Amino acid sequence: MAKISPALFYRQVRQEVAKITWPSRKETGVSTLMVFAMVVLASVFFLLVDQFFAWAVRQIFGLGA
Numbered sequence: 001m002a003k004i005s006p007a008l009f010y011r012q013v014r015q016e017v018a019k020i021t022w023p024s025r026k027e028t029g030v031s032t033l034m035v036f037a038m039v040v041l042a043s044v045f046f047l048l049v050d051q052f053f054a055w056a057v058r059q060i061f062g063l064g065a
Contacts, residue, residue: 023031
């Protein structure tokens, strides 16, 4: 494996970082809100599925009041 000097490595890293397109403040905010919305929707969905299966198991095995 070829050895790379620290200066060359630093220059290459700076070149790669310059290629990155960073999201705007608005894009970051919208993405964050979408993540929170999806977390809430998934939580409600799995709560409902879990409650249904709990009810079904209680009906099948006659457990609980």
